[in-house]
Amino acid sequence: MSVRQSQYDVGLDKTPANYVPLTPLSFITRSAAVFPNHLCAVYEGRSFTWEQTYRRCRQFASYLAQNGIGEGDTVAAMLPNVPAMNELHFAVPMTGAVLNALNIRLDAPSIAFQLDHGGAKIILVDPEFSGVIAEALQQMTRPKPLVIDVDDTAYSSGKRIGEIEYEAALAQGDANFAPHMPADEWDAIALSYTSGTTGNPKGVVTHHRGAYLNAVSNILAGNLGQHPVYLWTLPMFHCNGWCFPWTIAAAAGVNVCLRKVDPAKIFELIAKHGVTHMCGAPIVYNTMINAPGAPKGKREKPVCGLIAGAAPPVAVIEGAESIGIRLTHVYGLTEVYGPASVCAEQPGWDDLTVAERAHMKRRQGVPYPLEEAVTVLDPQTMREVPRDGETIGEVMFRGNIVMKGYLKNEKATREAFAGGWFHTGDLGVLDEHGYVIIKDRSKDIIISGGENISSVEVEDVLYRHPAVLFAAVVAKPDAKWGEVPCAFLELKDGATATEAEIIAYCKSHMSGFKTPKAVVFGPIPKTSTGKIQKFLLRNQVESAKAISA
């Protein structure tokens, strides 16, 4: 690169007229100004326009500022998908502070750790979680945050533990509060802890620039257009709802809020509000597909569903189409703001059978429209693996939709970004079209007789068995083979199957060495976001071994 100064570098500097740091706060500012009377959020008989929401956000930001919240401070929240949770995605950054959304399934010690580590000065709490939060506050070692209750008329149990209720706090704020726009688009906007299965979770810090770009990427990848009607089946605490609070603001859409994934309620809201888009893990769609009241058949305008969180089984993609939901598979992690890759559709897919199409769609795909790159690299050489669908490497991302790093953890940050790429820890291959296909998490690969077995591949066969609702395959230690696959199955209501039957079924659909050598029936433990908790299953296998030994 030349170091001479060109004529294009002279007298052409940034000024307030031609440079504004990218921030999703610009989206709500614009939508409130341009579409003031459009609906922004609906929930249980309440509704707010964009102008009202913008006003409420400024009011609550003003309240936060009055209570000492400013640049670089942390505000935590443990809330379901209620309007207040959406508002916090704007109100907190409007003060220059960082939003730490807490997973509602966390236990008290985990919450205490996050509050201590992130240094939250304020926490907002839904009455359903006030018990565990109260316990966590007791366990904290650092100064306790101010607690604000967020009441919900739709939830009658639980009790208040805070010093003030959200609406009362908001009412104390000034609706003319001037939002603090970031001086630098690299400033932090959110802090989200990964659900580490060993040791303490890591605090993923994201910034205004990435939130802005991923919000727009969601519009492009999901074909949201203008004024989508978005149903909140995905938790907002999960990677900031994949940036969708900011996406819906950019598209001036409607947030159809939802306290809890309940199929009957979901079908009711889709019909009532004309829902156009939704997101979720396979479990959300699976629950809908298998719900007794699921409205079978195509819709006049299908709901566009983004699906991520685990490789979607073919059965889920097929099943969704049978109830009028057209799925787009996206993939990502907290470290890349939620999804940052998409299984981009190609011409001709509409002419495929649903099974063929589902097979195409279950690949993790290609970079999000505004993400620079996602691919599979050999972590040793950092070279791309051949596009042979077989050579396994590590899935890695690079670009503006990658976190700032892990909070107060420079070592983990350095390791995650080694070689100029973000290392996901997921193992995958590239197909002939350059689409990424995930084979497994590093720790989920089963090595049997020296051969790698993708647990995902075995699970996919199991999901095709008519009795199977959920399937998970983990390694079981074996004296002869080192490891062998062990299948855990949760069956559909009223369905039955035997171990021998399942093993026979697998044998007829896959290589012998991949066939599970043991089958365990019963409920499968899942996280709140629908990820199957394989570490618990592995523990179970380990204990069984200990007992039998």
Place this chain on the structure above:
Amino acid sequence: MSVRQSQYDVGLDKTPANYVPLTPLSFITRSAAVFPNHLCAVYEGRSFTWEQTYRRCRQFASYLAQNGIGEGDTVAAMLPNVPAMNELHFAVPMTGAVLNALNIRLDAPSIAFQLDHGGAKIILVDPEFSGVIAEALQQMTRPKPLVIDVDDTAYSSGKRIGEIEYEAALAQGDANFAPHMPADEWDAIALSYTSGTTGNPKGVVTHHRGAYLNAVSNILAGNLGQHPVYLWTLPMFHCNGWCFPWTIAAAAGVNVCLRKVDPAKIFELIAKHGVTHMCGAPIVYNTMINAPGAPKGKREKPVCGLIAGAAPPVAVIEGAESIGIRLTHVYGLTEVYGPASVCAEQPGWDDLTVAERAHMKRRQGVPYPLEEAVTVLDPQTMREVPRDGETIGEVMFRGNIVMKGYLKNEKATREAFAGGWFHTGDLGVLDEHGYVIIKDRSKDIIISGGENISSVEVEDVLYRHPAVLFAAVVAKPDAKWGEVPCAFLELKDGATATEAEIIAYCKSHMSGFKTPKAVVFGPIPKTSTGKIQKFLLRNQVESAKAISA
């Protein structure tokens, strides 16, 4: 703002993994990788996929680099909307150089000025313009650029003046050339001279960041979705075709190239390729509406047309709908990358009569989705004017879709950005919804007896007269009133009208003081982009005065 360092500023710096300068080069990289076999460009029997186009761009970039082109250099081009012109929007920045697209209607002295001032090292020329370019090269005072002919089998006249032809040059390049991605997103990408009516034109320098963001803004504002089929009725030399070469790359669409605005050809291409989107000045749509072969009636899927370049007369908006084109009015200037505001549609407009809807649509509107602000300010106080539809101020923009500045003209840059806003020189008002409505260019306002008369307002009445094809109103010096409006009219084929008739028509549709006091019939001079050249009409009025005096 606090100056303390927060925990979010420590150990969370930019790395190659999480920071990539924004550049539209990322769009073509992605589209070529993800949609390699999708059509990118069609023109006169030739067509190129995205993979082929990406390859051709790298080849030509390699040729440019072999010939000494690198960071901060300038490459000029005087080409119609052929595939090569699209390719240059990628090939030139791939070397780190800056594209200086020349208006094909320029005369030799203007071209010589731009080549000298911009310092072009290479110029690409279409045979139709080789004569004027040869002349301009003679008139240059600085070293002459290398000349490359871009042949076109669809244009048989003209002669070659270059040292090599484009395809031959391209063939010398290496298809594996590694594009030079900008080290800084603030680096220049294009140089476009304004069509100054007095003195020398100013060189507007734009950057990769702005080009990237406006390319995406076009998708959002125009609802392009994925894979639009875009017809090139708008000149690519005009503000880089409003950034559409980059927009179509971001959306992996098809560029339907078009050498020259010819209604029969346009209708043929729309039908043949299933055109979904197009752009143009009112003159383009007006020409189509009034073409003998215009296919009347609604289309099954209307073509979405963006219209800008002059306030669109109601008759044009109505007329376009009558031939199946649904217009969205956008507004901007070279300094804001083409359009950077949009007359955003509101619910209920579909229920209006076409005349009512046209009236709503002719406002300049609100900021583009990714532009920070456009409004009307009092240039003295820099305060926003009241939303009364009456108080005139200057239209100003602020945000990331504003140029770096004027090349080698720090004074003009400083003035343009005074007070932290880009001053457009257009005069306008805000309506009750905050939509900008342009009343006139500063210099086009007519001041009659101390009253301001908007020439646009008078022209709009004239356009509603059934005989009128084009109308332009300028100030005529008047002993009593200072100035009075003088109308220039170009009538439709076969239509007739008299001065008295026109004046009577105006009197019945506007205040007496706004009524033109003189009417001149005949062809009206226009620029290549369809802007009426009012300064020529003003000169004509001046000469007439001189003669009559």
